Amino acid sequence: MRGERGARRRDSGVTADAGTPEVNTWAALTDLVRLVARSGAPQLRLRLAAAVLLTLGGRALGVLAPLALGAAVNALAAGQGPAVALSLGFTAFAVGYALIRFLSGAAPQLSDVVFAPVRAAAQRRTAAEAFAHALSLSLDFHQTKRSGSLSRTVERGSRAVDFLLRVLAFNLVPTGLELVLAAGVLAGRYDWRFGAVAVVVVAVYAVSTFALSNWRLEHRRIMNQADSAAAGQAVDAFLNYETVKAFGAEGRAAASYDAALATYTRASLKANSSLALLNVIQSGIMNLGLGVMAVMAGMEAAAGRMGPGDVTAAVLIMISLYQPLNILGFAYREVRQSFIDMEEMLKVTRQQPLVADAPAAVALPRRMDARGARIVFEGVGYRHDARANGLEDVSFVAEPGTTVALVGPSGAGKSTIVKLALRLIDPQAGRVLIDGLDAREVQQASLRSAVALVPQDVALFNDTLQANIAFARPEASEADILAAAEAAELGEFIRGLPQGMATMVGERGLKLSGGERQRVGIARALLADPSLLILDEATSALDSRTEQAIQKTLRRARAGRTTLVVAHRLSTVADADQILVLKAGRVVEQGAHHQLVARVGGEYAALWRKQTRGARRPEATTEG
Template sequence: MRGERSGRRRADPAVKALGAEPINPEDKPIGAWTALRDLAGVVGRSGAPQLHARVAGALGLTLAGKGLGVLAPLALGAAVNRLAEGQSTGATVGLSFMALAIGWALIRFLSSATPQLSDVVFAPVRAAAQRKTAAETFAHALNLSLDFHQTKRSGALSRTMDRGSRAVDFLLRIIAFNLGPTVVELVLAAAVLGGLYDWRFGALAIAVVAIYAVVTFGMANWRLEHRRAMNAADTEAAGLSVDALLNYETVKSFGAERRAAESYDRALETYVSAALKANGSLAALNLIQAAIMNVGLGVMAVMAGFEAAAGRMGPGDVTAAVLILISLYQPLNILGFAYREIRQSFIDMEEMLKVTRQTPQVADAADARHLPRPADARGASLAFEGVGYRHDARANGLEDVDFTAAPGTTTALVGPSGSGKSTIVKLALRLLDPQVGRVLIDGQDAREVTQESLRRAVALVPQDVALFNDSIRANIAFARPDADEAAIWEAAEAAELADFIRALPNGMDTKVGERGLKLSGGERQRVGIARALLADPCILILDEATSALDSRTEAAIQKTLRKARAGRTTLVVAHRLSTVADADQILVLKAGRVVERGAHHELVARVGGEYAALWRKQTRGARTRTAGEA
């Protein structure tokens, strides 16, 4: 039966040969329509208040503003015509002109005010969509598997998410309330010019806009590579700066401040060079756009002048025709900028969508169950059945690993570096899934239970404990945010940390700094132990959990950990064999295989065994050090 079940879990041979499960290709292009569909989906699930009413109201106000923008010049034109026609009846003409002029000013004010009102109405929707995008991308990135985060730069990923969320806000504002309404305004302006005056006026307006758009789009596409280069250089500079700042201790230890600063400066130099090219091409584009618009205005003025001279148009009609074209050109100025920024925003959004389209290698099954806690305080069993896993960056991996850690027992993993101990830990935590075989917790396949419930049952104290830049209290309570003060102090006491905390001026409220670097290595490890104990797991994994402690503190912690093992199953990774001599079973790994197993006294007694050789080497070294000190 075990063979049949294990067989169903075996990986595809091609996958096994590669050493990793396939992931979605990052470089697959994402089209504009796909991005727009995603944009509409984000708006729909944004949770903005009165979503549908706000969208409809904002669009209505914007379209009304465009219509009023075309009507305003007609009112002024009528005023000028009235003034020109009735020079002999001064008072009447003056009142009529004043009324029309006031009407023109009012209509013009309304056409300017409606977009502002539209922005106020729609702003909560944009803000909610931007927040939703950022939150979903961040959550998705956190849920991605270990392989993704091991190959990504934190600074570059952060910049990608930031630019992508801002792109959502920009696209919503520009596409819905600038480009679409501008097309409506063009149609209205052409209809008014052709209907009231001459069809050639409408044709001229459309022709000028078409030439302007073709030139703008063509040059914007040419400039796109400059913007891509700017983005790449900006991302590289951000990644270098964040890497250096996060690892400043390493930088300073090797006196590499100048090298780090020079690398950052070179990245900025590349960015500046790309930015200068982009700005130069932008200036050329603006000059060409201005030339097209002013030639169009000149031709319109000449045509209107000839029509007025022939008596077919009044002076007010000439004014209205020119003003309509000028009012049409105002959004066209934005069109050039909008097209450039829309293309750039699509690039930014594309980079973000590549992150959200990554599929985690480790994910909950559709029918994943909750892992129940054992009814009694015995801990949970942990079993590896024929497990195989190979990283694509390594020549060797785990092969046919079989062992069972019974509830309440301690299993130790020993062996040289690179033998597979850390991989077993990651498989037990389900940070990785086995490519062959399966991992069982209390008889349940780890792939068939939810990750959340599994990681509530399993707690890890790593060799290098990572802490948040927050208080000691917050870092201990991270394992169980609902824990009360008494429980936090109890965990600190168990980790031999309480006296140290009481001696601090700010006690539990002491900030530990970036990654906990204000604390010593031993203090960080004790915080990690307290955090794991507060989680009250069924399975406790100690990955060299006392390696950074002095001998006296290590002895105290080992005594505490022995107490903490009661009612828990413990998996211990150790290089110092003396720390695991009391383990119920010891697994000796070499090149990804379990080459020996048994209790300490059994393994030491084996002539020519791996464990016995390691024990003799370590105890001989300890005796040598003791003799030297004497």
């Protein structure tokens, strides 16, 4: 188990052995072979064949090397004159032993060099496929997954492929073949009992190692859980450092982290103690086997059936068998966990998205007359699993170039309509039409290229301002990007930055204020030049002056394209061509602003009076 000591720190943060289910070994091996087959590695078959031959050749030479040394010792003790013995037999066999040992050590290294491109290609293809497939999965999948956990699943799965190819295919399996070869050589060259001892000792060693490793899994599980808990405490505190400082909770956060570390330390000590016990037991079995083999060989030599060199060769063969077994416990646990990690990643790739392109899906034709898209909701119904209410029989038409506003209390269904328009989800009843085509019959890529969303909380990448604005259209020229930034009232802000458009915005855009992030999102949407512009509380984070400026910009941006606006402040949508008032998933009122305000006892009229009355109170207080 000496190999496990060096690997303990590497995998201490992985939730290995944490009660994860067993996998079907043969099915997992089949998956591994398929991953290698589609890896796209250069000269795959040639490299695979060469690596296997080199590995097996190295193992065979490792068994033959002790025989050469044994022959050298026998030649030295053959009763010839010292000069003759040293110059002829011994020298020849000794040089042969050194050469064979060199070749047996070099062969695995050459095998690793030959097969390394295949492992790298398989790991890369696996990670790329899993990442791309995870991104293609529907909104419902990502809403039930932690992003960090999903990322770790892909990372661990791709690394597992590399580990399995390196250790399982070119270490454990060749070691088993080496055992068979060694037992055959010992039985054929000397006595069947020598081969039996080698097989029995290795079998006892393997069985005891597997049993003790399984017993240690509980210690490892507790240690890994404690390590993950400590890491989680630290990450949470660092991500929310402003909240920690605002409430003066530095001491509490540090104490919680220290408590998690204490649990980890106790579990780590138990794991280390059990590792030491395993090492002692393994060492005892190995040395007992060597002692038995040496005694048997000595008795044969005393009886004249073996020479001194044969005793040396028998013992060296046993020692060469033990060398790869040093990491057996570590390899067993890691191979077991790697199969689990690989299967967990493959579970992601086997997930089928609920929202997928139909086999006969067509590209959404882009209007050339700059009138925007025509959006029709026909009796649309949708119910979320986690909510009691959903959309029920929602119908409306957004004519090309018009603005439709969605208003109503939280949970009324406004965001669900936005998701349906983007086809992040599909209706469970009715249909959504875009320019006369059912959204389910349109290729998602073409639909998304025709739609731009400015959400309430704009998500930015940890990149430059230019890269974040250009994310909507990466091929856009610098002039177009600057024009979009100017249109979103970002020009003065960018000109005041030392690095201008090359300024890094930080993780999630935290180096920018809320209003600045919102304007970057608006610039990104304007650069996309969409047929359908969706504004989901797009100016909610802006101050009054900036909001008024942005509203003017958005009014210009809405010209020539269909716009869907979600708003709580009714004053921002008073100029909309059509306003839909939603309540409990239903459209309870529909019309222009002046029509809805004039409706006695209407929902919209009540909301308007409440908001305008609340807006006048500060003015009256100031004037008084």
